[in-house]
Amino acid sequence: MSILLSNISKKFGAFAALDNINLEIPEGELVALLGPSGCGKTTLLRIIAGLERADQGRVLISGQDRTHHDVSQRGIGFVFQHYALFRHMTVFENVAFGLRVKPRKDRPSNDVITKKVHALLELVQLDWLHDRYPDQLSGGQRQRIALARALAVEPSVLLLDEPFGALDASVRKDLRQWLRNLHHDLNVTSIFVTHDQEEAMEVASQVVVLNHGRIEQQGSPSAIYDQPANAFVSGFIGQTNVFDLEHHDTEWLQAAGLSTLHQQGKIVHVRPHDIVIEKSSAGSDAFVILKDWQHLGALIRIELVKSEANRPSASVYAEMPNEQFKRLQLHKGDKVDLRIRHAHWFH
Amino acid sequence: MNAITQQVKLVEHQQLALQDPDWVKWSLIAIAVGFIGLFICLPLGLVIVKAFSKGVAAYVEALAEPDTLAAIRLSLLIAAVTVPLNTVFGVAAAWAITRFDFNGKSLLTTLIDLPFSVSPVISGLIFVLLFGAEGWFGDWLMAHDVKIIFATPGIILATLFITFPFVARQLIPLMQEMGNQEEEAALSLGASGWRTFWSVTLPNIKWALLYGVLLCNARAMGEFGAVSVVSGHIRGLTNTLPLHVEVNYNEYNIVGAFAGASILAALAIVTLILKTVLEWQQNRR
Numbered sequence: 001m002s003i004l005l006s007n008i009s010k011k012f013g014a015f016a017a018l019d020n021i022n023l024e025i026p027e028g029e030l031v032a033l034l035g036p037s038g039c040g041k042t043t044l045l046r047i048i049a050g051l052e053r054a055d056q057g058r059v060l061i062s063g064q065d066r067t068h069h070d071v072s073q074r075g076i077g078f079v080f081q082h083y084a085l086f087r088h089m090t091v092f093e094n095v096a097f098g099l100r101v102k103p104r105k106d107r108p109s110n111d112v113i114t115k116k117v118h119a120l121l122e123l124v125q126l127d128w129l130h131d132r133y134p135d136q137l138s139g140g141q142r143q144r145i146a147l148a149r150a151l152a153v154e155p156s157v158l159l160l161d162e163p164f165g166a167l168d169a170s171v172r173k174d175l176r177q178w179l180r181n182l183h184h185d186l187n188v189t190s191i192f193v194t195h196d197q198e199e200a201m202e203v204a205s206q207v208v209v210l211n212h213g214r215i216e217q218q219g220s221p222s223a224i225y226d227q228p229a230n231a232f233v234s235g236f237i238g239q240t241n242v243f244d245l246e247h248h249d250t251e252w253l254q255a256a257g258l259s260t261l262h263q264q265g266k267i268v269h270v271r272p273h274d275i276v277i278e279k280s281s282a283g284s285d286a287f288v289i290l291k292d293w294q295h296l297g298a299l300i301r302i303e304l305v306k307s308e309a310n311r312p313s314a315s316v317y318a319e320m321p322n323e324q325f326k327r328l329q330l331h332k333g334d335k336v337d338l339r340i341r342h343a344h345w346f347h
Numbered sequence: 348m349n350a351i352t353q354q355v356k357l358v359e360h361q362q363l364a365l366q367d368p369d370w371v372k373w374s375l376i377a378i379a380v381g382f383i384g385l386f387i388c389l390p391l392g393l394v395i396v397k398a399f400s401k402g403v404a405a406y407v408e409a410l411a412e413p414d415t416l417a418a419i420r421l422s423l424l425i426a427a428v429t430v431p432l433n434t435v436f437g438v439a440a441a442w443a444i445t446r447f448d449f450n451g452k453s454l455l456t457t458l459i460d461l462p463f464s465v466s467p468v469i470s471g472l473i474f475v476l477l478f479g480a481e482g483w484f485g486d487w488l489m490a491h492d493v494k495i496i497f498a499t500p501g502i503i504l505a506t507l508f509i510t511f512p513f514v515a516r517q518l519i520p521l522m523q524e525m526g527n528q529e530e531e532a533a534l535s536l537g538a539s540g541w542r543t544f545w546s547v548t549l550p551n552i553k554w555a556l557l558y559g560v561l562l563c564n565a566r567a568m569g570e571f572g573a574v575s576v577v578s579g580h581i582r583g584l585t586n587t588l589p590l591h592v593e594v595n596y597n598e599y600n601i602v603g604a605f606a607g608a609s610i611l612a613a614l615a616i617v618t619l620i621l622k623t624v625l626e627w628q629q630n631r632r
Contacts, residue, residue, distance in 0.1 A: 051531055071534045078535040084528035088550040098536035101546070153536055 001062035001156040001189055002027045003048060008057035010043055010213075017043045019213040021057070025206070030183045031191045032204035036236070040213040041193045042161055048191065049159050050074045061157060077150030077188075079160040083142040085134035091145050092130040095120055098153035120148040123182075140171040147179075151186070160192035164199060176203050197237050201225065209233050231346040234269045240344075241275070241316050243268040252287060252306065256338040264345035274342040275318035277302060279328055280335040290334045291315065293325070300325040304336065394612050398605035409606035417583040418591035418607065421499070425574075425587060426567040429506045433563050437514025438556070442548075444515075445522040446530075459515050462508055471505050471576025478504075497579030502587065505573040510563045517559030518552055525551060554629040558622065565618040569611055 008021040017040045025031050033041040046052035048059060050071035058067045066074050085094050095117045099108055108116065121127040124144040134142055143163065150158060163179065164172040180203050183190055194200050200207050201221040209216040209224065209232075217229040228234035235242065243253060245266050256275075258268065277290075292303045302325070304316045318338075330336065366372075399406050409415060443449075444456055462470060476482050478495040488495060495501045529551070533543040549556075571589040578585040580594060588607055596604035 049535060051535070071531070072537045072539065076535060078532065080528050080532060082528060084532040086529055086532070086547055097533065097538070097546070101533075101536065101538040101542050149532075149536070 003157060003189065003191070004058075004060040004063075005044075005048070006058050006060070008044070008047060008054045008059070010040070010047065010052070010054050016213050018047070018054070021213075021215060023208065023215060023218070025189060025191065027062075027189055028187050029189060029206050030180070030204050031189075031206045031208060032200035033191060033193045033208050033210060034197060034200040034236075035195065035210035035216075037195055039210045041195075041210050044210070045159050045161055045191060045193050048157070049076050049078050051078070075153075075156045077153060077155030077158045079143075079146045079150050079158070079163055081162040081165055083134070083146040085142055085146060085149070087134050090131050090133060091121070091126070091137070092117055094134070094145060095149045095152050098149065102153075116152065120152055121145075123151075124148045138171075139167050140175060143167065143175060147182075151188075155188065158188050158190040160190065162194060163192050164194070164196075172199075179203060201237070209236065211236075228269075228344060231267055231269065234344050234346065239272050239317065239319075240269045241272065243270070252338075253340070255287075256340045258340045258343055265347040267346045269344040269346065270340055271342070272301065272317045272319040273299075274340060275316070276339040276341060277304070277318050277320070277328070277330075277336045278339070279330060280337050288316070288336050288338055290330050290332060290336050292332060295322070298322060304338070391612055391616075394605055394608050397601060398609040400605075401602050405602050406606050406609075409600075409603040410610075412603065414583045414586065415591060415603070415607060418586045418588045419610070421502070421586065422568050422588040424499070425502055425506050426564050428503050429510055429567045430560060430564050432507060433510050434514050434556070434560055436511060437518060437559060437563075440515040441518035441522055444519055446527055456519070459512050459519075461512075462510075463512050467509060467570065467572025468576060470508050471573035473508070474501055474504050474573075474577050496577055497581065497585060499585065501577035502574050502585065505577045506567050506570055509570050509573050510566045513563035513566065514556065514559035517555045517562075521552055521555045554625055558625045558629070561618055561621055561625065565614065568614055 003023075003025040005021055005023040008018055008023075009016070010018040021044060033044060035041045043052060047054045050059075050066070050069060050073075054067070058065055060066065061074065061076075071078075086097065089097070096113050099113045099116065102108075118127055118130070121130055124147060126141055126144055126148070129137065129141065129145075134145070137145065147160075147163075164175055167175065176199060179192075192203070201224075204221060206218065207221050207224050208218045211232050217224055217233045219227075224233060225237055228237060231242075234240055245268060253268070258270075277288075287306055288304050289306075290302060291305045294301045294303075296319070298321060299319045300322055302318045302320070304318060316338075367375075398409075440455070440459060444452060475496055478484055478488060478501065480489065480496070482496075495504070529547050530543050533547045534540070538546065568587075569589060570587075571593070574587055575590060575593075578587065578590055580586060580590055582594070586594060588611060592604050592607040592611070595607065
């Protein structure tokens with residue numbers, strides 16, 4: 001179901017957690033609320049769920065105003081960061097809970113509940129654990145049980161708070177892919193909160209970037225990466241080199257192919273992979289030195305500094321594939337030529 | 348070889364550094380055991396010995412005396428009224444303190460401890476000042492022929508006051524530590540608040556709750572100071588078991604006094620055993 005948030009604001013004391021949020025989430029999307037800690041993303045998720053009340057604004061779920069509905073009346077499924085499984089119930093009872101607490105007239109019979117719970121446990125591939133208790137499960141297993149439990153009530157919207165936050169790196173990678181596939185199969189509108197931009201880009205079909213209680217940008221992962229709306233988004237989504245033209249000398253940037261004639265702002269962001277380096281030819285007036293490099297697997301990250309020995313300057317980072325870097329046969333201290341292929345301008 | 352010996356010596360040395368010498372260990376154990384023996388086991392044993400000093404028949408006779416039976420009945424009645432009430436109050440207070448944010452929350456938390464921090468005599472006097480013949484509501488109560496002080500209601504009120512903290516004190520730290528995510532999860536799954544309490548909160552706090560109830564019960568039956576002030580010591584009417592023991596003792600009825608005391612002592616031992624079982628259960632989960 002689609003979700004519409006209009007003019008949502010929320011204060012905790014004097015601190016404005018959310019400031020006039022307007023957001024539309026079309027049906028069937030898998031949306032990431034992305035931002036640094038304290039940006040209000042979890043608060044926004046809890047307001048959509050009804051676990052928290054906004055000071056002002058409205059929450060519409062599939063066109064119906066649910067602002068004043070309790071969390072139990074909103075038809076949402078919520079997966080908590082630390083799973084919040086009922087510790088005194090078995091896995092089976094955890095998943096069955098949402099069905100057992102339905103009012104008598106809507107409550108399925110025991111046979112139906114049993115069938116449905118086993119089907120859900122098979123969906124998350126954990127039916128063999130049905131008689132275990134939560135403290136006998138691993139983090140990844142608990143996460144999937146929490147998801148099965150939320151899905152049991154057939155929510156119109158699935159909300160997940162930092163779903164991979166408390167997991168090991170390797171488990172996290174698997175679960176991301178798994179969640180994406182699950183969403184593809186179920187096609188229930190889902191929103192998850194994360195502070196990890198890589199996770200947001202990898203899993204979500206839409207990314208909403210939040211900062212200081214405001215939406216900075218909303219769009220597909222590629223749109224956000226390729227056309228960041230402002231310096232914050234550009235800096236938050238992936239690595240970037242930042243050049244402040246008021247404090248940097250622009251000469252060498254021009255030499256690197258950056259046109260500063262038609263200045264479109266004061267700040268330039270250049271992604272490391274948009275910097276091409278070549279071994280300096282003999283007569284070149286290059287003034288960039290290769291300082292060091294690190295292996296990032298398939299890529300090499302190259303640290304460059306300007307060659308004015310008397311003035312220490314910030315490093316510039318470039319990235320290129322391993323093979324390509326080997327072919328250049330560069331050594332530490334070599335002079336190199338730079339070419340900037342693409343840059344983002346901000347005011 | 349030399350390096351290995353040195354390593355072994357080093358390890359031995361480290362162990363010594365972590366362990367006190369034997370004489371310290373044994374004297375500490377001796378002091379602890381000696382203290383417990385002298386101040387706890389010996390008196391408890393003497394209570395039993397004194398109670399049976401004139402034979403089993405005298406003991407049974409002392410217990411079968413109408414005043415003793417009345418005192419036991421009254422103590423049971425007091426516990427039967429105050430323990431359920433304080434269980435409800437305690438859960439409500441713990442719930443309010445751990446689940447809501449409001450002004451004056453820390454003041455409330457401090458006030459819960461008040462009955463522990465004031466002398467029981469004062470706890471009793473408060474009620475005399477409120478409901479006694481000379482008290483604030485004294486004239487009104489007299490006019491409507493309601494007796495609180497020197498009657499069972501006064502004893503119940505004083506006991507309620509004294510035993511209020513036990514349940515709340517047990518629950519607050521536990522509920523704080525558990526957080527409210529499981530309850531939020533239950534609500535998000537469509538459960539009502541009431542259902543959430545019975546199905547999610549209560550199972551999680553049950554051992555701590557039982558432990559609190561147990562301590563509350565032990566105190567409700569054993570309270571002396573506050574009850575002594577409001578009771579009036581009327582034989583067969585307002586004497587609880589502890590008061591009955593004192594009255595008998597003051598009248599040199601040693602067997603009667605210690606027979607009553609033996610029941611209180613037995614209650615204490617049963618409480619301790621149950622407490623150990625509950626703690627064991629709590630740690631197991």
